[in-house]
Amino acid sequence: METPILEYDDAGAGEPVVLIHGLGGSANVWGAQRSTLSREFRVLCPDLPGCGRSKPAQGISIETLVDDIVAFLDHVDIASAHFAGHSLGSVIVQHLAVRYPGRVRRIALVGPIQVPTEAGLKGLRDRAQKARGGELTAIADATVQAGTAAQTQSERPELAAFVRELVMRQDPEAYARTCEALCALAPAAIDTLSCPTLVITGDQDPTAPPALARAIADRISGSRFAMLPACGHWAPIERARLVSTLLLEHYLGDNP
Template sequence: MTLHWVDKVAVEDEGEGDAVVCVHGLGGSSNSFTALMPALAGQRVLRLDLPGSARSSAVSGVLSIARFAECVRTVCARLGITRAHLVGHSMGTIVCQHLAVETPKLVRCLALFGPLISPAEAARAAIRTRAGKARSEGPSGMQDIAQTLMNGATSADSRRRHPAVAAFVRESLMRQDPDGYARSCEALADAPAAAVEEIRAPVLLVTGDEDTVAPPQAVRAMAERLGGSAGVRTVVLNRCGHWTPIERPDECARELRDFLASVRS
């Protein structure tokens, strides 16, 4: 594996073959996709820490979905990638949708975990409040945020039977730079919806039956709006919350592997 720095953005570059670009969600990092790496064997996988997140927290300025999408385009251009499978989680799925609409020649397919087109109005307000808490309270605020999201965004089964899931979610959030996280929150709170009806690439949508961010009914409605794509597969995982690749890694890896095989065939 090679670690690149592209305009202060950390990019892990591993393997050879068809390009896969992984885009994490709010409070995530390249490690959000570690459990899916076995499903991506035989391919070249790029995993970014988005501007403002994890190792890329030193990036300054206002963050936005448009800036995240431009970051992905820049990384691909610098590293010689002209066409890629995009794998996203949560906020990262919004970024992937915008890329598929704005730069369709780059996108071979979309595999979206915990997908949403844009946050609901109530969620936008809550995310802005969270940004204020992170900025004003610093690390102690991030600890409170981590505990709240671990309890609210993972399933009861994950918390009870898989303590490593809770540990991962808490660690991912608690290790975020408070200001970078606050700016990322503001980017999500202001996220515009992509014109998903224009997406032509094949799409995989995976959510959990206990996902309150991307509930099954909303994901099914999203699938209907993607009717112009080359094909949409929707999967709802049992006893799973919003951190799908972490809570149900084996199922997510299987769905991803099968989906990419269908795209290549």
């Protein structure tokens, strides 16, 4: 099956940075980071299959999503790049860095997971079923309620509404297939990674709680860990300025 060419945003000039969104998102998750990083770098934000402007794919797995990103890099003639991935995007970045270390310079894992918990597996299966049953609005409401910080919901309702809109706009079948891809996920061998790595999570992130995210960071030699205050799972949106600053400092670092 031919790998789809992903639609994407492309801003700035310089060393390339590729930002990969998570389940229920699109390239627009990275709007604030694209604006900040493009002052120093060429920033590319692809829409994964069935998300944003990209057409759905017939088969979706973590392996095909990694292949999609590699095909995307080839399409835009980029040999290697810095990467950041949010949630599902962090999984893609981990597997990409393990499979294709020569194509990765520095990586950042935001709200990272390796494999879903048992509760997470049940939730993903339920969401797949609901998506196919036309219940994306219910999924979006639950995503906001459980996935964003209490302060986001009470003090920044426009950010919570943006998260809700992102999820509501998903292609139902592509969303369901991506949920099932996460259910079939095998962990990446991150112990083998040697690229400079930054791990970021929110103090109220139920998907990548601080202890889990720190454990991921501890397995990657020389990585840095940052925990964001008053932040749920949607850190690039909920703590946009802080995430932008952390990524900029990371990519501008002195290490090779």
